[in-house]
Amino acid sequence: xxxxxxxGHMEPHEPDLAEVxxxxxxxxxxxxxxxQIVRALAEGGERSCGTFEFGVSKATRSHHLKVxxxxxLTRTRAAGTSRYVRLRRDxxxxxxxxxxxxxxxxxxxx
Amino acid sequence: xxxxxxxGHMEPHEPDLAEVxxxxxxxxxxxxxxxQIVRALAEGGERSCGTFEFGVSKATRSHHLKVxxxxxLTRTRAAGTSRYVRLRRDxxxxxxxxxxxxxxxxxxxx
DNA sequence: GGGGATGTTCGACGAATGTCGAACAACGGT
DNA sequence: ACCGTTGTTCGACATTCGTCGAACATCCCC
Numbered sequence: 517x518x519x520x521x522x523x524g525h526m527e528p529h530e531p532d533l534a535e536v537x538x539x540x541x542x543x544x545x546x547x548x549x550x551x552q553i554v555r556a557l558a559e560g561g562e563r564s565c566g567t568f569e570f571g572v573s574k575a576t577r578s579h580h581l582k583v584x585x586x587x588x589l590t591r592t593r594a595a596g597t598s599r600y601v602r603l604r605r606d607x608x609x610x611x612x613x614x615x616x617x618x619x620x621x622x623x624x625x626x
Numbered sequence: 627x628x629x630x631x632x633x634g635h636m637e638p639h640e641p642d643l644a645e646v647x648x649x650x651x652x653x654x655x656x657x658x659x660x661x662q663i664v665r666a667l668a669e670g671g672e673r674s675c676g677t678f679e680f681g682v683s684k685a686t687r688s689h690h691l692k693v694x695x696x697x698x699l700t701r702t703r704a705a706g707t708s709r710y711v712r713l714r715r716d717x718x719x720x721x722x723x724x725x726x727x728x729x730x731x732x733x734x735x736x
Numbered sequence: 737g738g739g740g741a742t743g744t745t746c747g748a749c750g751a752a753t754g755t756c757g758a759a760c761a762a763c764g765g766t
Numbered sequence: 767a768c769c770g771t772t773g774t775t776c777g778a779c780a781t782t783c784g785t786c787g788a789a790c791a792t793c794c795c796c
């Protein structure tokens with residue numbers, strides 16, 4: 517019911533990184549779960565949401581992925597019933613050179 | 627009264643940067659006021675707490691400086707009734723190369 | 737030693753955040 | 767057309783965070 521002719525998809529809120537305040541980018545990265553997601557994405561290339569196995573519910577996982585997406589850090593592609601997430605590495609490295617490398621460096625504490 | 631032979635100073639909680647979790651470092655930087663402080667310190671060298679003139683009370687300013695200090699980002703030296711704060715730039719650049727530069731770059735958004 | 741300057745600490749308060757289960761939505765196969 | 771899979775959205779809840787005024791501490795100077 518309530519057929520408004522719009523079955524679709526709209527890949528929501530993927531802002532240009534250059535329009536996201538630095539503090540928002542840093543806040544997005546300042547969380548253990550999200551940092552693990554970023555690290556996994558950095559070496560994985562592209563992954564479906566369900567393949568992230570940390571100790572949180574799927575609701576929480578969805579929430580974190582949303583935060584990352586809205587901070588301009590990831591891009592999401594819908595395929596069938598799955599959603600594939602990837603890191604916007606090029607833009608990140610261009611705008612914040614060294615940031616990602618520092619986070620991915622195995623010597624970084626904790 | 628209560629002379630325990632210790633009138634001092636103990637410069638409180640200035641952890642080694644290498645022992646602070648990345649997420650804590652990022653969280654410390656993910657705030658507008660604190661980012662302004664860091665930027666001011668980066669070009670100022672050393673400043674007394676009172677010289678930071680942002681739109682917050684001195685209680686709030688004190689709080690933010692404490693967060694930065696306990697994240698291992700700043701060092702505080704007490705001199706008379708003032709306290710001088712400086713950025714631990716060398717350690718930061720060694721452990722997170724590129725991070726500070728990215729934050730200080732005038733092209734960084736917001 | 738009293739007074740003023742500089743900072744810190746102590747509640748208190750509202751806003752934001754991380755977390756969850758349950759309900760919902762969209763798709764694919766059988 | 768159903769059902770299971772995958773993921774999002776919706777309250778709800780506890781915790782954390784930023785903010786303030788007021789009280790306290792420490793030092794310097796007269």
